[in-house]
């Protein structure tokens with residue numbers, strides 16, 4: 001099922017300008033003897049409307065890559081092109097303002113765009129409806145479950161009028177049942193709004209459940225090792241045999257990569 005490093009990994013889909021494109025991107029933190037190479041010549045693209053999952057061992061630079069794409073930090077070398085895209089970020093922690101209502105949290109994204117008060121309220125209500133939280137606008141974040149808070153974060157990301165979602169383990173802290181529900185929600189919203197998604201996860205089955213492609217990064221420094229197209233029919237079930245089969249193949253490859261890295265790190 002897996003594809004070697006081909007056009008898929010460098011991501012060009014003929015005739016379409018990618019929503020995100022990284023070309024030979026490297027990132028070094030620090031300088032001199034303490035310099036740390038976090039990403040090494042990563043080339044990767046996400047086509048418009050594509051859902052790409054990024055998988056790799058802890059510390060391989062997944063979050064670094066997202067922060068570079070979001071423009072929160074600068075690459076040391078290489079080129080990132082996401083200029084034509086409106087990008088929103090979502091983290092494992094929903095990072096809501098606890099003193100604001102759910103609606104006001106979503107409205108923040110609209111306020112930043114200069115949208116007037118009444119229109120802000122109406123549009124926040126629409127976005128909350130989209131994530132199935134209609135009627136919860138007046139609650140405070142602490143009155144909601146973890147899954148509901150992540151829905152609010154998703155509504156806020158949508159309110160930014162984003163066409164690209166960068167998601168850093170957004171469901172990592174949730175129980176399996178809630179995660180499952182949010183997979184369904186996210187898939188529905190991704191389709192309805194033709195979003196492009198770059199989704200970081202440690203969870204191989206989650207990556208296969210959601211992704212059009214699963215891109216595997218090597219242990220630090222992060223490099224693209226392999227690009228797995230996921231050609232299973234949607235909607236998929238995390239516990240289905242076919243998801244398990246491809247997840248098993250990817251896990252095997254990930255394990256090889258982690259072992260190779262561990263051997264390199266062993267003292268001679």
Ligand SMILES: Nc1ncnc2c1ncn2[C@@H]1O[C@H](COP(=O)(O)OP(=O)(O)OP(=O)(O)O)[C@@H](O)[C@H]1O
Nearest residue numbers: 029030036038057058059060061062063064065220
């Ligand atoms: N601001 C920083 N300054 C120095 N080193 C950093 C900084 N941010 C990340 N690193 C280092 O860069 C490497 C990659 O970190 P990053 O958080 O991107 O990895 P990750 O794959 O997202 O990890 P995890 O899966 O554990 O979240 C790690 O060794 C980390 O310690």
